[in-house]
Amino acid sequence: MSSKLAAREKFIGVFDQMVEELKEILISYKMPQTAIDWFVKNLDYNTPGGKLNRGLSVVDTYLILNNKTIEDLSDAEYKKVAILGWAIELLQAYFLVADDMMDQSKTRRGHPCWYLVEGVNNIAINDSFMLEGAIYILLKKHFRNDSYYVDLLDLFHEVTFQTELGQLLDLVTADENIVDLDKFSLEKHSFIVIFKTAYYSFYLPVALAMFMSGINDEKDLKQVRDILIPLGEYFQIQDDYLDCFGTPEQIGKIGTDIKDNKCSWVVNQALLKVNKEQRQLLDNNYGKKDDESEARVKKLFNELGIQKTYEEYEESIVAKLREQIEQVDESRGLKKEVLTAFLGKVYKRSK
Structure with a gap:
């Protein structure tokens, strides 16, 4: 397996852990199983299907800045930086689900857009909100005690608003x-x-x-x-x-x-x-x-x-x-x- 493919596989492994963590949170809220299954399907369908360039770039940048290779990172350190990468992929998924509805697009990443999947329709609007909400649940769980936690929150809120301004003008x-x-x-x-x-x-x-x-x-x-x-x-x-x-x-x-x-x-x-x-x-x-x-x-x-x-x-x-x-x-x-x-x-x- 090429190092690029191996890096992608390792990154996707963290997504699977992340989905389990989000599932646990819904279970703790006593959400019915049908709602949990729906949210998991939403996450799986909309988040990991693209090139993952944005998410993998967080990992790549972190390695360059710290003169490290992936092998140098402990599992805990790798997971934290990968979670930040997946937070961007969740943001991207949130934008795309909504954007495809606004544009009435038919396909995304070679598959029908989420709102066109059987049974989804306008529920996709709420699904996009849930993809965004997952970002902040994960940031709180993994970064709440870090000195830069507020910087992360500020950055995500500001960049989200900037992106929505661009979409408005578009x-x-x-x-x-x-x-x-x-x-x-x-x-x-x-x-x-x-x-x-x-x-x-x-x-x-x-x-x-x-x-x-x-x-x-x-x-x-x-x-x-x-x-x-x-x-x-x-x-x-x-x-x-x-x-x-x-x-x-x-x-x-x-x-x-x-x-x-x-x-x-x-x-x-x-x-x-x-x-x-x-x-x-x-x-x-x-x-x-x-x-x-x-x-x-x-x-x-x-x-x-x-x-x-x-x-x-x-x-x-x-x-x-x-x-x-x-x-x-x-x-x-x-x-x-x-x-x-x-x-x-x-x-x-x-x-």
Whole structure:
């Protein structure tokens, strides 16, 4: 087994323990077995099915910051850092269950969205709340006596709110039922992706590992924020690009940004390039639910050379981020390698 696969298996082992702990709490509340079974199914279906990049990044970052390998950690130390990783995966699951309902998405990670599973429907709204609630039950159980407990709570609450602000702007900018491309702009897109994705996917894993490692100086938190937030924006721009130009096999879902009237980087770039006739074609076809309209929009994106624009953007942002990483001050325990590792995972990815 590769070391990467072994690390994933070990991480998933902690998820199984975590589910048992959450089950015990429900049992202590004397919840009926049907409700317990439902919650376990919700956890199992929605939390561990993705790439687990966010959760595994907490572990990876902690190891780098402490000059350790997984083998160096005691079972107790590994479990604590893995619990922080799973707390992000629970946050992600909470967002996705709700997001799929808002977008009326059909598939997620190659399976039907949770609300479309037989018998679930609108119960998925409450299920999303329960996934979020589980984060705080676990943090209390495992970190209540640690000096950085309040830092963890603050961080999760703040990042959750930031993500919801990003989602709000996304929803009001790109109403699926009222297509108005005049509402779109690269500035709005930037705000949406920074708040909706960058904070919880990039800054949160590193900040959690930093707190657990005793690195909590605001200067260091700012250093990682200043690099990870633009890196997170790049990641989401890449996601927008793959949604349009990638295949379902690559990205694990059917791309829906065009049909969903998403304020994506791709359409914003197109809006900067179109002539009057092409703009009319976009107005007539973007955000429509039929395959023919989507195909017309994709053809236009190809004609406008969006792929080349993306490649140029990618090279310029990566060069800038590498330069910023070089200038990081490591004097208080922060390590450039943490940021280089994140950049390495994103650069040129195809899924």
